[in-house]
Amino acid sequence: MARASTPWLSEAAAIFLKDLRSELRTKVAVNSIVLFAVITLALVSYTIGPYRIPPAEKPAILSALLMIILFFASMTGLSRVFVKEEEARTADTLRLAADPQAVFLGKLLLNLLTMAGVTAVVVPLFSILMEFHPMHICSFYGITALGMLGLTIASTLIAAIISKAGNKGALFPILAFPILLPLLLATADALSKAAAWPDLSFMGQALGILVSYSGITFFAGLILFEKVWRA
Amino acid sequence: MNRIAVEGVSYAYGRHPLLQDVRFEARTGEVLLVRGPNGSGKSTLLRLVAGLLHRPSGRVRFLEGDREVPEGDLRARLGMCAVEQNLYDELTALENLLFFGRLRLGGDCAGRAEALLGRADLHPHRHKPVRSLSSGMRQKLKLLAAVVHAPGFLLLDEPGSNLDARGMEFLAGLVEEQKDRGPVLLATNDPREFGHGTREYALAL
Amino acid sequence: MKRTHLFALAGIVVFAALGFWSFRKTLTPYVPFEQAMRSPAVVQVAGTLVENTSAYTETDRTLRFTLRQKDGTAIMPVTYNGVKPSNFEEATSIVAIGAWDGTAFHARQLLVKCPSKYQDSGTERTY
Amino acid sequence: MKPIVFLWLLAVIVAAFLWSPPASGFVGESSRIVFFHVPAAWVASLAFLISGYWSVRFLRSRDLEHDMKAAVAVRQGLLFTVIATVSGSVFAKVMWGAYWNWDPRQISITLLLFIYAAYLVLRQSVDDPLRRAHLSAVYAIFAFITMPFFVFVIPRLYFSLHPDTFINAGGKIEMGGRILATFLASLAGFTALFALMYRLECRLERLLLAKGEHA
Numbered sequence: 011m012a013r014a015s016t017p018w019l020s021e022a023a024a025i026f027l028k029d030l031r032s033e034l035r036t037k038v039a040v041n042s043i044v045l046f047a048v049i050t051l052a053l054v055s056y057t058i059g060p061y062r063i064p065p066a067e068k069p070a071i072l073s074a075l076l077m078i079i080l081f082f083a084s085m086t087g088l089s090r091v092f093v094k095e096e097e098a099r100t101a102d103t104l105r106l107a108a109d110p111q112a113v114f115l116g117k118l119l120l121n122l123l124t125m126a127g128v129t130a131v132v133v134p135l136f137s138i139l140m141e142f143h144p145m146h147i148c149s150f151y152g153i154t155a156l157g158m159l160g161l162t163i164a165s166t167l168i169a170a171i172i173s174k175a176g177n178k179g180a181l182f183p184i185l186a187f188p189i190l191l192p193l194l195l196a197t198a199d200a201l202s203k204a205a206a207w208p209d210l211s212f213m214g215q216a217l218g219i220l221v222s223y224s225g226i227t228f229f230a231g232l233i234l235f236e237k238v239w240r241a
Numbered sequence: 242m243n244r245i246a247v248e249g250v251s252y253a254y255g256r257h258p259l260l261q262d263v264r265f266e267a268r269t270g271e272v273l274l275v276r277g278p279n280g281s282g283k284s285t286l287l288r289l290v291a292g293l294l295h296r297p298s299g300r301v302r303f304l305e306g307d308r309e310v311p312e313g314d315l316r317a318r319l320g321m322c323a324v325e326q327n328l329y330d331e332l333t334a335l336e337n338l339l340f341f342g343r344l345r346l347g348g349d350c351a352g353r354a355e356a357l358l359g360r361a362d363l364h365p366h367r368h369k370p371v372r373s374l375s376s377g378m379r380q381k382l383k384l385l386a387a388v389v390h391a392p393g394f395l396l397l398d399e400p401g402s403n404l405d406a407r408g409m410e411f412l413a414g415l416v417e418e419q420k421d422r423g424p425v426l427l428a429t430n431d432p433r434e435f436g437h438g439t440r441e442y443a444l445a446l
Numbered sequence: 447m448k449r450t451h452l453f454a455l456a457g458i459v460v461f462a463a464l465g466f467w468s469f470r471k472t473l474t475p476y477v478p479f480e481q482a483m484r485s486p487a488v489v490q491v492a493g494t495l496v497e498n499t500s501a502y503t504e505t506d507r508t509l510r511f512t513l514r515q516k517d518g519t520a521i522m523p524v525t526y527n528g529v530k531p532s533n534f535e536e537a538t539s540i541v542a543i544g545a546w547d548g549t550a551f552h553a554r555q556l557l558v559k560c561p562s563k564y565q566d567s568g569t570e571r572t573y
Numbered sequence: 574m575k576p577i578v579f580l581w582l583l584a585v586i587v588a589a590f591l592w593s594p595p596a597s598g599f600v601g602e603s604s605r606i607v608f609f610h611v612p613a614a615w616v617a618s619l620a621f622l623i624s625g626y627w628s629v630r631f632l633r634s635r636d637l638e639h640d641m642k643a644a645v646a647v648r649q650g651l652l653f654t655v656i657a658t659v660s661g662s663v664f665a666k667v668m669w670g671a672y673w674n675w676d677p678r679q680i681s682i683t684l685l686l687f688i689y690a691a692y693l694v695l696r697q698s699v700d701d702p703l704r705r706a707h708l709s710a711v712y713a714i715f716a717f718i719t720m721p722f723f724v725f726v727i728p729r730l731y732f733s734l735h736p737d738t739f740i741n742a743g744g745k746i747e748m749g750g751r752i753l754a755t756f757l758a759s760l761a762g763f764t765a766l767f768a769l770m771y772r773l774e775c776r777l778e779r780l781l782l783a784k785g786e787h788a
Binding site: 164167168171174175176177181184185187188189191192193195196199219223226227230231234237238240241 | 632684687688691694695698699700703704707708710711712714715716718719722723725726727730
């Protein structure tokens with residue numbers, strides 16, 4: 011049965027489906043992220059609430075709060091794709107069988123799906139509880155989606171790194187924070203503009219920044235992941 | 242004719258040298274028994290051969306005839322079963338086999354997987370999650386996962402652990418069949434497995 | 447493997463170009479006056495003082511002046527409650543953070559940048 | 574080599590405080606900070622560039638010596654970053670009335686502190702030297718790749734009171750006479766000091782590496 015290695019897109023799909031099946035049976039990652047986000051959101055609602063913030067400040071402050079909530083919530087679950095493999099000692103089995111790039115892509119796809127689910131729950135809930143009514147709804151959700159895309163790509167590579175180190179839980183946000191900071195700032199800024207700006211003139215630049223962050227981190231991750239996976 | 246050529250591989254944990262200048266060659270039809278006391282580096286040697294550990298010196302070549310298997314193709318040619326390499330607990334026995342088969346072959350291997358499950362007396366349990374299988378069943382399933390793609394090279398680290406008499410028979414059949422396909426490296430200290438060996442490589446502490 | 451690397455490097459270059467292209471424009475946090483006057487949100491504007499427009503009333507401690515956008519295309523009235531910055535008239539640039547309230551830009555914070563150069567100050571040493 | 578560098582730096586200190594005049598537009602003598610603050614920031618950037626270089630080299634060679642060189646550069650870069658941060662915030666207190674006012678440059682330097690502090694924490698969390706070297710090299714490179722975003726994003730979000738860098742937007746050097754001479758001498762002195770310290774610590778680490786201790 012000697013044959014060349016499989017096309018890695020179909021391999022990535024196999025890994026994605028395998029992880030999706032595990033995740034659907036346990037739902038650990040998505041539950042922990044959603045619950046963490048909802049808890050922080052509840053805390054924000056109790057302590058600040060929708061009416062303490064003067065209307066003029068609302069777009070900027072609420073956009074920043076939303077990014078902070080999503081950042082910390084994602085840090086509770088996105089590392090699971092790799093940490094679980096190391097802890098269950100399945101990582102070596104997978105390493106021997108799969109192409110590293112396909113592993114990265116498959117795990118990334120699962121994390122993207124997880125974060126899409128989390129965003130779909132958390133952002134509307136945030137808007138309702140904090141009385142946050144963005145002026146340009148479509149742009150607002152589009153920017154959120156792009157921001158989460160970049161966050162997930164960069165976090166997935168960091169997750170691979172921390173899965174091989176000790177003290178994983180604390181290490182994840184420590185390593186991810188400086189990498190994600192420019193993205194989080196740019197997203198929060200674009201969100202606040204989508205919330206209150208009179209026109210959409212800012213969108214071109216916001217899209218450019220977010221798309222190029224995602225693109226660069228994706229391709230860099232594709233190259234660098236192999237070094238981590240085999241480390 | 243497949244060959245595994247280990248050429249001058251050394252390894253050290255920090256300052257403590259574990260393996261020094263290991264050299265051997267194993268070819269189709271051979272089962273090379275790697276023996277040595279606990280801590281002599283049997284598992285480490287197999288991990289070095291498989292490329293799971295970075296080799297600081299020396300090299301390992303996998304040859305099909307005179308052609309060396311490129312590193313990227315190795316995962317379709319090599320199978321390995323070791324104590325610290327687990328299957329996915331929450332997936333069923335069959336799902337595990339299909340997953341690893343698909344990764345390594347790129348296609349569907351349902352027929353072969355079902356047949357293998359039958360040979361290992363695991364067919365009735367194929368839809369149970371691995372978590373719920375006994376340790377012996379799990380060991381047999383790991384062996385199946387290592388050969389689901391009919392590899393040209395096979396590495397076995399303590400393959401008989403947790404196996405009963407019937408399980409050992411199954412293992413013997415597997416090794417017998419595999420050695421016609423390519424060389425087998427078998428690391429063990431279990432006398433029940435010594436019979437498989439056609440040659441021996443002894444590691445000293 | 448080498449091919450994937452080349453492919454990925456090409457991807458990085460393409461997206462870096464995209465990023466650079468979208469950053470080419472404004473490298474400032476400041477909002478054009480025209481936009482500030484249409485949005486109720488807190489924004490930052492920057493400009494220079496239009497000469498002889500600043501007036502300070504001691505009673506309600508309010509500073510009123512007109513700000514001219516850096517490119518000179520727009521002016522906007524600004525009000526500020528608080529102590530008038532000491533070097534206000536010599537400022538090379540004034541930054542105001544606040545929001546448009548319908549009639550004037552109400553600044554919560556004023557930042558005044560004065561000229562500074564690493565030139566020998568010679569006789570005019572200031573202490 | 575060592576005595577020359579020390580004498581040179583001594584001369585720079587004397588020149589910075591006694592020979593060079595204060596610059597206009599600054600409160601009191603505060604402009605003299607430029608002789609120490611800017612070279613420290615320059616050396617920090619240089620050190621991080623060096624660590625990036627050795628990280629890439631390591632991933633190609635897997636030579637632990639290259640990893641060691643990257644780690645030493647980060648540790649020393651962090652030291653000079655702290656010097657630049659502290660001297661900068663003293664200047665901020667004198668000029669703007671607060672030690673910390675979230676100037677874009679202050680924000681940028683905190684990012685460097687965060688990245689390289691995280692880098693060192695990562696190194697402490699991995700026992701196996703080869704694995705540690707791989708993980709930290711990948712992290713350093715990944716951080717390096719995302720840094721330009723920060724450089725571009727920050728000035729769009731915050732306003733700056735920071736004096737123009739001495740080569741301003743127009744591309745001409747806005748520094749004159751004795752100030753420029755002292756400044757350049759200090760830049761050279763700091764760079765030489767860093768080269769000395771870097772080589773010394775690399776020698777120490779090489780000895781530890783040979784003894785089989787930590788890298």
